[in-house]
Each structure stands twice: as structure tokens, then as C-alpha cells.
Amino acid sequence: MRTIELVVMALRAILGNPMRTILTMLGVIIGVSSVVTLVAIGQGAQVQIEKQYENLGTNLIVANVLGRGRAQQLDYNDLMQLEMLPEIGAMAPTVNKNNSNVKFEHNEDQFNVVGTNDRYLEMMKGEMASGRFLVDGDLEFRSSVAVLGSETATTLFPGEDPLGKVVTIEGISFNVIGVMQKKGSTIGGTSLDTSVIVPLETARRTFKIGSITTTYVEAATKDDLTQAQTTLTQYLTYKFKSSNGFRLLNQDQLMNARVAASSTLTNQLISVACISLLVGGIGIMNIMLVTISERTREIGIRKSIGAKRRNILLQFLVEAAVISSLGGLIGLILGCALSWAIPLINPAQATKLSLDVGIYAFLFSALVGIIFGLYPANKASKLRPIDALRFD
Amino acid sequence: MDNMIELEHIVKTYQRGAETLHILKSVSLTVARGDFVAIVGPSGSGKSTLMNTIGLLDVPDSGTYRLDGVLTSNMSDNGLAELRNRKIGFIFQQFNLLPRLTALENVELPMIYSGIGKKERRERALVVLERLGMGERGHHKPSELSGGQQQRVAIARALAGNPSLMLADEPTGALDSKTSAEVLELIVQLNRQGNTIVLITHDMHIAENARRIVTIRDGEIVSDERLDGAPSERLTEAVSR
Numbered sequence: 362m363r364t365i366e367l368v369v370m371a372l373r374a375i376l377g378n379p380m381r382t383i384l385t386m387l388g389v390i391i392g393v394s395s396v397v398t399l400v401a402i403g404q405g406a407q408v409q410i411e412k413q414y415e416n417l418g419t420n421l422i423v424a425n426v427l428g429r430g431r432a433q434q435l436d437y438n439d440l441m442q443l444e445m446l447p448e449i450g451a452m453a454p455t456v457n458k459n460n461s462n463v464k465f466e467h468n469e470d471q472f473n474v475v476g477t478n479d480r481y482l483e484m485m486k487g488e489m490a491s492g493r494f495l496v497d498g499d500l501e502f503r504s505s506v507a508v509l510g511s512e513t514a515t516t517l518f519p520g521e522d523p524l525g526k527v528v529t530i531e532g533i534s535f536n537v538i539g540v541m542q543k544k545g546s547t548i549g550g551t552s553l554d555t556s557v558i559v560p561l562e563t564a565r566r567t568f569k570i571g572s573i574t575t576t577y578v579e580a581a582t583k584d585d586l587t588q589a590q591t592t593l594t595q596y597l598t599y600k601f602k603s604s605n606g607f608r609l610l611n612q613d614q615l616m617n618a619r620v621a622a623s624s625t626l627t628n629q630l631i632s633v634a635c636i637s638l639l640v641g642g643i644g645i646m647n648i649m650l651v652t653i654s655e656r657t658r659e660i661g662i663r664k665s666i667g668a669k670r671r672n673i674l675l676q677f678l679v680e681a682a683v684i685s686s687l688g689g690l691i692g693l694i695l696g697c698a699l700s701w702a703i704p705l706i707n708p709a710q711a712t713k714l715s716l717d718v719g720i721y722a723f724l725f726s727a728l729v730g731i732i733f734g735l736y737p738a739n740k741a742s743k744l745r746p747i748d749a750l751r752f753d
Numbered sequence: 754m755d756n757m758i759e760l761e762h763i764v765k766t767y768q769r770g771a772e773t774l775h776i777l778k779s780v781s782l783t784v785a786r787g788d789f790v791a792i793v794g795p796s797g798s799g800k801s802t803l804m805n806t807i808g809l810l811d812v813p814d815s816g817t818y819r820l821d822g823v824l825t826s827n828m829s830d831n832g833l834a835e836l837r838n839r840k841i842g843f844i845f846q847q848f849n850l851l852p853r854l855t856a857l858e859n860v861e862l863p864m865i866y867s868g869i870g871k872k873e874r875r876e877r878a879l880v881v882l883e884r885l886g887m888g889e890r891g892h893h894k895p896s897e898l899s900g901g902q903q904q905r906v907a908i909a910r911a912l913a914g915n916p917s918l919m920l921a922d923e924p925t926g927a928l929d930s931k932t933s934a935e936v937l938e939l940i941v942q943l944n945r946q947g948n949t950i951v952l953i954t955h956d957m958h959i960a961e962n963a964r965r966i967v968t969i970r971d972g973e974i975v976s977d978e979r980l981d982g983a984p985s986e987r988l989t990e991a992v993s994r
């Protein structure tokens with residue numbers, strides 16, 4: 362008997378009872394479609410994270426000061442001395458005042474205020490839409506000037522040019538000198554688009570922010586990254602008299618940490634989906650056992666006219682495999698459709714379909730059918746013709 | 754040596770609880786090629802059990818069985834399946850057609866298992882169906898056919914593989930008297946064309962169409978007669994014992 366004939370025979374048996382077939386396939390459909398969708402979500406998140414960091418220079422190091430207190434104080438001018446070193450390209454120390462009230466006439470909202478220096482824009486790979494960014498002089502004279510993120514600007518100045526206007530931050534007036542272009546991606550939750558950038562010393566004094574919390578450091582070249590990191594570690598350890606008062610992360614580490622966090626979650630979800638695929642397999646086994654006891658007479662008839670054990674075994678095995686791979690195929694299509702629809706419904710949730718995962722999920726579902734079909738099919742093939750014929 | 758069936762001292766028992774039921778008690782029977790034997794006997798006498806043994810659907814506890822010269826004892830399941838496929842055509846009381854398949858496909862089934870190609874299979878099935886006057890009904894499902902028509906399809910299926918032996922267990926048991934007569938006429942014709950036939954019935958009128966009647970009671974052959982008058986050798990042997 363040829364395989365194609367077996368498959369046709371199995372398809373006919375399956376189509377003879379469509380409702381039951383669909384119910385049997387349901388477990389596999391749910392299993393495969395959720396694996397495909399979850400993998401697409403996981404990979405989509407990863408791509409998104411990678412894209413965010415791609416926007417940053419690859420030789421960026423972020424130095425975070427942990428904890429507060431006098432011992433943890435960094436002096437801006439001291440820090441900037443490090444720029445003299447050959448391995449260090451640029452430094453942008455920052456102070457942050459998150460969720461500050463920013464107001465222009467009747468428009469107001471909460472924005473993140475960042476006090477920093479002129480290097481900040483380039484290090485964040487930001488660009489100006491209009492006006493100018495901070496310059497050395499702004500820091501030197503502690504001027505009350507502000508650069509707005511694109512979203513900040515549209516919220517406070519709908520349909521109006523913000524340049525030259527005066528906004529109040531926590532009740533204190535600042536001149537708007539520039540507006541940045543939309544950037545989109547976020548790093549560590551702070552987005553350039555929803556920020557207000559002011560000179561570092563101005564921020565420290567006006568808002569009584571004690572210490573520099575985050576410093577962005579750019580190594581001179583990619584090859585200097587390790588050296589720059591060593592230098593910073595030595596410097597900060599010396600400053601804080603301890604190596605636990607700060608944390609240094611380079612871009613790869615930052616990205617990997619976030620990718621790892623997001624993939625742990627996806628992997629857990631995927632394993633739950635795989636369990637549902639196995640449960641689907643058990644469902645197939647269950648139905649195949651029922652089918653075989655219902656079709657005992659058929660088995661007897663086939664044996665009486667000359668079907669061998671392997672003909673019967675193959676018949677039911679192919680039937681189980683066809684049910685599960687058909688379920689797998691439907692699951693695959695459903696999974697692709699879901700992965701395509703999710704970003705349309707929720708633009709923040711990117712998805713990325715990968716062909717090989719789809720193929721693996723499909724093959725796995727066929728395998729599940731074969732494994733769980735083996736026991737019932739073997740049982741059917743071992744029936745003695747006379748017992749099977751007498752059965753009704 | 755032109756015997757189709759040679760049964761020697763066939764014993765078949767069933768276990769019912771602690772009790773051992775002796776269904777066939779040392780049955781010996783020889784059927785010549787081309788013969789037409791009717792096996793008659795009261796209900797429960799072991800007719801079907803004997804036929805299942807002849808048809809290789811069931812294995813005896815002891816005794817030897819040669820089918821068309823082939824010793825069947827100690828044969829594997831696969832070997833038995835192949836013998837059934839090549840040498841035996843079954844006609845059952847309940848027709849035993851597969852309900853999901855059309856008449857044509859039912860007739861093709863034994864040829865699928867003997868590995869005959871699709872085209873040849875179809876052609877041969879059509880020829881046999883036509884021979885039985887069912888050429889028009891090839892695409893009907895069994896449920897769309899009358900009992901007599903279903904039995905014709907079943908006979909066509911039994912014939913399709915060109916078997917040397919046809920076994921019929923009460924082939925008219927589920928049919929009315931008119932169709933019974935037609936089906937019986939078919940079987941008689943098949944015998945005239947050279948098929949060896951073993952027919953089981955408890956109806957003497959039906960049995961009288963055969964060339965030889967073997968009577969079985971309580972698992973033993975109690976009479977064996979040729980309808981042309983001459984007693985068969987086996988019976989003389991049994992009587993003289």
C-alpha cells in the first residue's frame with residue numbers, strides 16, 4: 362500500500378466525523394498557535410530592545426551612583442577632568458527630576474527634567490528640530506534655559522512655536538531655546554521625547570538636587586571601551602572609597618540584561634504553550650482509542666480480507682498524524698494571523714515571525730500525533746481477526 | 754493431490770470461567786478442489802467455529818490444517834493474512850461491507866492489500882461488479898443499497914482477489930426468500946465456474962443446492978453425504994469405525 366493511499370484513507374476517515382476531528386485538533390491548534398504567537402512576541406520585543414540601543418553609540422558606558430549621602434557626592438568639574446584621558450571621548454553627567462510640573466499658560470503636565478551639559482544631545486543620538494541645544498556658556502552662566510523634547514513641545518505648545526517663550530518648571534521660569542526631533546525609542550524608561558533639558562548646575566541649584574546620579578561616558582573608540590570602563594571603576598572606587606557605591610554598564614550589558622529579562626518571561630510562556638501541545642497529544646490518543654473501539658468491526662473486516670498488522674498499524678498511525686499535523690497547520694496559520702494582528706491592535710507590542718519556529722512547531726505537532734497515536738494504533742493492529750469481527 | 758481443504762483432528766476449546774468448552778472435538782474433513790460443501794447443524798454446534806478455522810480467522814488448539822496444500826500450523830499472523838488475502842473469499846451473513854466506502858471501493862479493498870495498482874484494481878472491481886449485475890451501483894454506499902444488493906457487492910469483493918476458496922457463513926440469513934434464492938443461484942453458478950465453496954446454513958433447502966452435505970453436532974461431524982447418492986469416503990470411514 363502506498364503512503365499517498367494511506368493518507369487519502371486517513372483523510373476520508375477524519376472528514377467522516379468533522380466535529381469530532383475539530384475537537385480533537387483543538388488542543389494541538391491552541392498549542393501550536395500559542396507557541397508561534399509567543400515566540401513572535403518574544404522576538405519582536407528583542408528586536409525592539411536592540412533597535413533602542415542601536416540608536417545609542419556602541420561605545421557608551423552608563424555610570425549609576427547607588428545610594429545617597431555625602432560620601433556619594435560627585436563634583437561636576439572633577440568628573441569632567443576625565444575627558445582629558447585618551448580613552449574617554451565625552452562625558453555627560455546628569456541630574457534628574459522626574460515628574461516635574463511644567464507649565465505654559467493653561468497647558469501643563471508632568472515631564473522628566475534632566476540637568477546636563479552640551480555633550481548630552483550627541484551621546485543620546487538626538488537631533489534638534491529647531492533652535493539650539495545647550496552650549497558651554499549656558500552651564501557657565503547657569504542660565505535658565507530649557508530644551509524641549511518633541512512630545513513636551515506639542516503638549517505645551519499645540520500649534521504654536523515654543524522658541525523664545527517662557528515655561529515654568531515647578532514654578533520657576535525658563536526660556537525655551539530649542540526643540541528636539543522625535544526619537545521614539547526609550548532607554549531605561551526615560552525618553553528624550555518627553556523630557557525637558559536644562560543646564561546641569563541650574564537644575565542642581567534651582568531644584569535642590571544634591572548629587573549627580575547618572576553619568577553617560579563615551580569611550581574614544583570602540584576599542585577603548587574596556588580601558589574606559591577600568592578607568593571609571595578605579596576613579597569611582599577611589600572617590601567613594603568602596604566598589605559598591607556605583608554600577609557601570611556598557612551598552613551591550615544594558616541590552617543583554619533587558620533582552621534576558623524579556624526572554625525569561627517569553628520562555629516561561631512558551632513552555633506553558635508546549636504543555637498544552639502535549640495535552641493536545643493526549644487528547645488525540647484518547648480519541649484514537651475511542652475510534653478504535655468504535656471501529657473494531659472495521660478492523661476485523663479488513664483483517665479478514667487480508668490486511669496485515671502493519672497495514673492496520675499504519676492506517677491508524679497515519680490517521681493520528683494527519684489529525685495532529687492538520688491541527689498543527691491550522692495552529693500555524695492562526696499563530697501567524699495573531700502575530701500579524703497584535704501590533705495592529707497594540708502598536709507598542711511588536712512581533713517578529715520566524716519561519717523556522719513555525720516549521721518546528723508544525724513538525725513537533727506531527728510528532729506528537731505519531732507518538733500518541735502509536736499506542737492506540739498498535740493496539741488496533743494486534744486485535745485478533747475473529748475477536749474483531751465478532752465485536753459489535 | 755487435489756484437495757483444497759485438509760483438516761485433521763482439529764480441536765477447539767473455549768475457556769468459560771473454570772469450565773472448558775469443547776467446541777470442535779477432533780474434526781477431520783477433506784474438501785476437493787471445485788467441490789461445493791454445505792455444513793449444516795443445529796445452533797451452537799460449532800459450524801461458525803469450523804468455518805473461522807477454515808478461513809484462518811481463528812487458530813485451532815490442536816490438529817493440522819492444509820489449505821491448498823499449504824500447512825498453516827505455526828504460521829505467523831502476517832503469513833495467515835497473506836493466505837486469507839490470496840486464497841480465501843468470505844461471504845458473511847451481515848455482509849460486512851465498510852459503510853464509509855462505496856461499493857466499488859469495497860470491492861477494491863482486498864486488492865489494495867495485495868498491492869495491485871490503482872488502475873488495475875478499479876478495472877477488475879468494475880468487471881466483477883458487472884458480472885454480478887451491480888455495474889450501475891459502483892458509486893453507491895452500502896447504506897444506499899438493498900440487502901440483496903449489499904450481498905452481491907460482498908460476493909464481488911470475495912471474488913475480486915480471485916480466491917481458490919469461497920467461504921459463506923449463512924449468506925442468505927439476512928435476506929428475504931426471493932433475494933435469498935437469487936444469491937444462492939449466484940453461488941451455485943460460481944461453483945459451476947470452478948470455485949470451491951464451503952457454505953454454512955441451518956436450512957436444509959439451501960444445503961440441498963450443494964454437492965455434498967456435512968452435518969455437525971456438538972462439535973463432531975455426524976454425517977457426510979454426496980447428493981448424487983454416493984456416500985463420501987469420509988463418512989464410510991467414520992461409520993466403519
Ligand SMILES: Nc1ncnc2c1ncn2[C@@H]1O[C@H](COP(=O)(O)OP(=O)(O)OP(=O)(O)O)[C@@H](O)[C@H]1O
Nearest residue numbers: 767768769776795796797798799800801802803955
Ligand atoms: N469466544 C467464545 N468464547 C466462548 N464460547 C464461544 C466463543 N465463540 C463461540 N463460543 C461457543 O461455541 C459454541 C459454537 O459456536 P458457533 O458460533 O460455532 O456455533 P454455530 O454452529 O455457528 O451456531 P449458529 O447456528 O447459532 O450460528 C457456542 O456454544 C458458542 O457459545
Ligand SMILES: [Mg+2]
Nearest residue numbers: 800801802922
Ligand atoms: Mg454460526
